Amino acid sequence: MPVDATPDPYADPIRFGQRLQILRTRKGLTRDALGGLMGRSGSWVKGLETGRLKMPRLEVVLRLAEVLRVQNLADLTGDQAVHVSLFTGPGHPRLADVVTAVNAFTLTTDTEAPPAAHIQARLSRAWAARHSAPNHREVIGALLPDLIRDAQLAVRQADRAGQRRAAHAALSQVYSLSQFFLAYQPEPALLWRVAERGMVAAQESEDPQTIGIAAWLTAQAHRDAGAGHYDAADAVIREALAFLEPLLPDAGDDVLAVAGALRFEAGYTAARRGETGTAWRFWDQADTMAQRLPGAYYHPVTSFSRAIMGAHAVTIAVELHAGGESVRQAAASDATTIPSRPRRARHRIEEARAYQLDGQPDVALATLEQAHAAAPETIAYNGYAKRIVLEEAESRVLARRQRAAGLAVKLGLLAA
Structure with missing residues (x-):
């Protein structure tokens, strides 16, 4: 059963x-x-x-x-x-092209791969576009097929050790971007394949930040696979932190941010287990690392920054099913300081979960409307948001029911 x-x-x-x-x-x-x-x-x-x-x-x-x-x-x-x-x-309209690019196995081609530095520059532009666009899946879905093909070519054509490490770093980071696109779409097997390829390429790169990002995403994949995978998520994080921590005294902001993001992920998994003390202890450790970063710093992949820690506190409280604490943390956080539109929308969804837990469904719906305004493609693929909307679409309160139904139509859950 x-x-x-x-x-x-x-x-x-x-x-x-x-x-x-x-x-x-x-x-x-x-x-x-x-x-x-x-x-x-x-x-x-x-x-x-x-x-x-x-x-x-x-x-x-x-x-x-x-x-x-x-x-x-x-x-x-x-x-x-x-x-x-x-x-x-419903998968995203760009999904088929991304799947084809990931599955391609081209061994014979006359096409010359672009330099790894060129791919990294395109990656930077792709991340910037993702954070600024309300239709972020559309944006990165259009860019990914060429990025995947070029990064794979760069690895195959690299003939010097340094060149090969740089190409592997670029390929791993392209796979990381791919995971953001594939998440919550009907290709779970492909998501795992991309995560595993990203981790292998990261290890080949020997680049601390790339290794940390791949571990961060792999841990999330394990955690989201269910309680039976929580130990695997913890094991990945422990190994990654053991690798990174000796480097931290001399590390730059990006490596420090990835280590902080990994600590928060450990707290997230502890919260899923219901381990209150452990969850908040890891959040405290992550916050300490965030305070070492410049005030305006924002990691392009993990979103780790000073600005994100308030959002992370809401997530911890919500996962611990602490309604009052969730609302308190939501009131203390400031979503407007989060520069990324999809990450800001995700935070609004977490706030909505907090208000729903605390018995404030009208505030929860208003907060979901803010999430939709920030990034419609984020809320459209989020199961927590859909659950709240569908639940309130059956409310006995007419105004609430109508408000939820209107949002359900926008999300494609109900016919117009």
């Missing part, structure tokens, strides 16, 4: 309606929400789930499977003889 105490939809005998209800619930959709996405009503969904209505035509079943992101039609129909691969979308 899964931890959510719902039946396994793959175990027979379970009829179509029961499978539909289980899969809908696991996706966090209400009957009205699913009905809206299908151009139908919530009562139509209820009829299917309760068996009052028969299983619909194949084209309707296929549409249901697409909306629910069911990869195998048998998961919904229960017919083990039917194994149809379905679209798991």
